[in-house]
Amino acid sequence: MASPISTTTAPAPESDASGTRYGPALTLLASLFFMWGFITVINNTLLPHLRSVFDLSYTQTTMIESVWFIAYFVASIPAAKLIERIGYKRSLVVGLGVMAAGALGMIPAARIPSYTVTLIALFIIASGITLLQVAANPYVAVVGRPETASSRLNLVQAFNSLGTTLAPLFGGYLILGRSTSGTAEAGTVLTQAERLADAQSVQLPYLIVAGVLILLAIVIARFPLPSMGKATQRAAREERKHHSLWNHRNLVLGVPAIFIYLIAEIGVSNLFINFVSQPEIGNLTHEQASRYLFLLWGGMMVGRFVGSFAMRNLPPERVLAVAAIGAFAVMMIAASATGHAAMWALISVGLFHSIMFPTIFTLGIRGLGPLTEEGSGLLVMAIAGGALVVVQGWIADHYGLQTSFLLTAACELYVLFYALWGSRPTHALPDQRID
Template identity: 80%
Template sequence: MAGPVSSTAAVAADHHPGTRYGPALTLLASLFFMWGFITVINNTLLPHLRSVFDLNYTETTLIESVWFIAYFVASIPSAKLIERVGYQKSLVVGLLVMAVGSLGMMLAASLPSYGVTLTMLFIIASGITLLQVAANPYVAVVGKPETASSRLNLVQAMNSAGTMLAPLFGAYLILGRSKGGTSSADTILTEAERLADAQSVILPYGLVALVLIVLAIVIARFPLPAMGSATRRLAREERKRHSLWAHRNLVFGIPAIFIYLIAEIGVANLFVNFVSQPDIANLTHEQGGRYLTFLWGGMMIGRFVGSAIMQKVDAGKVLAAFSVGAFIVMMVTVFTHGQVAMWSLILVGLFHSIMFPTIFTLGIKGLGPLTEEGSGLLIMAIAGGSLVVVQGWLADNYGLQTSFLLTAACELYILFYALWGSRPTHALPDQQIS
């Protein structure tokens, strides 16, 4: 174990003890909101595209897989861009990349083209990756290390606010304005109806692109504190003395993020199709999209509650309790029917709420000068969401309800991580901006 670290890459170049980071965190919270909002539009977009392009579950979940493959591809380039141009310019670039992808979705809808849709979703996700790589570690180090999980959960609650509102937006402007979205699950659309349905994507993505461009302009003009420019060289020398792989909490945290994303994305993406089943709730896709709001609303509430609890209770213990709750409700979802199965699946949002931010902060705990590299690897692990295609395959071959056994298995790994895998080894002094 090394002695005190003399500097870190997360210290502001012009830092003074009295610096206040509240305004910067408030602005960053708006970014958390937007990428949560845009990501969850996919949950209403997928049943829409399934209808437009007549896709099976495997092909439908492949759309989301492409989205999360972007996290794997774009994480390292994002980290290098941040190192080269700084956090603020990188955030602006990320927002503009997302805007370009959103405008491209309007093109894909006007064609319509499955291939162009996949490409544009990949571009949007690449922009979100850049925001994630920059914003998550920033929030984690602003303040006391012992409350990092609480702080990140609090800001992530804004992400959940975006995810809660997105299904209403998508249900009204996408599913509610399409034939496939307002018909029963077994309705077969004509070619003309599919073409008309595809056009319903143009307006919502045009609005999203406009908001992203405005937000990019605001970020560009905001005096966001610079981070790391004065200490990067010294921190780089410090890193050479340590190994990331000596830190158990990071080594097991990377697969924990990867596996958690399989669970979260599988539930969210297949929710509308699940509750539309005759033996579950027999809803239209539009109605199912509205109920999806309760899933993400539970996640927002859980993060506010979890943030408060973790002010006094160890984050690992809270994570363990939530993973047990998630496992129980997923088993109820698999082995019951009707309203019970639907509401148990909705309830998993409450238990999933704290998982990503808590795993993230536990994963970088004690990394000291290695925090930047560790953060990059954890963000790259978000690519686990791409394996939602496995659940799509299970749904096609064994039934949609049975496929949620995969989600239940994921919860068990999170429990293992909370109880043992998250315990730091060879911990270094924590980074902090106070």
């Protein structure tokens, strides 16, 4: 997330001590990472669209994304229990099916149109993504050599970033480009008829998404994925008595690191279009701004490929520290400058954010041994930190959109603290890997 893995196309075949090769499984999992990244970032073009359709404040707009990330908190434990009950492969299929159902739910939400039904449909999609996250992230982390886990997960997450990079183009063309609000000048007031027509423009994109998810579920169902093995199963009750997650500082401080990082990432991406559209920043329409959002997520994709390569030779915590310092610097520029300087500073933060989630994740589960599954579940649950983007929305409403990015800068400082000190393992157990 390491030397046996390619950094250019798809994960190269990797094998364990017994000769089992996991390349095909990693390649297929990369497609899952791509799809949930793609669907998540469609929200970045959907939110300014819904803000115009329903005439929402920044607080109400970011509440939509908060509902999305609340799903991570609500669904993480049920997802882990479902995986334990029906197995890894079937859980992936169920997760894709749940996502497809939520995507289809966006069609009646657009026809009515209904803010409430929209929230419900997005919550369902996010619940399906949570199930995929709980299974896929730890799988990739333990599927090869422990020392290459950060490099490997960064690599597969790069395909997640490929999805997030392409999504703004898809959403910009099929949602913003086909709506009055997306092509109008900033501050334009829509008529009721225009709002109704704009609301219905989301039907085709989500119908396409649902179709792709169903197709991918069929492929996964027929694919011979290897078992996750004993490495990620819960420790036996008697063995579990001798270990405690609370003894592992890298996990205890890693959970809030994921939580706080998500506030930063989601705040930037959700408010990006509104920010760069402002006359004093970029003076763009929402459709034009979505093309620059493409560059933000493209920077994350490039950063993950570069990070995966860098971590072959450098400690992941050192790479994370450099990224945190860079992110803090550009966010301070975005929060204080004007014009293109502020706009490009916000765009460039994607490059620094790129390696943060996968690196914090692998540092958080380092040395957990038979407790890896439980630790992974807590880290995935911490993705619910994205729900607190509503705090940034409140700051934007009361103190200004640009000022709200000081919250993002503060988040980067905690990530720096985690990289420099919090990620150091305590009471480390023997590393685990798939049998």
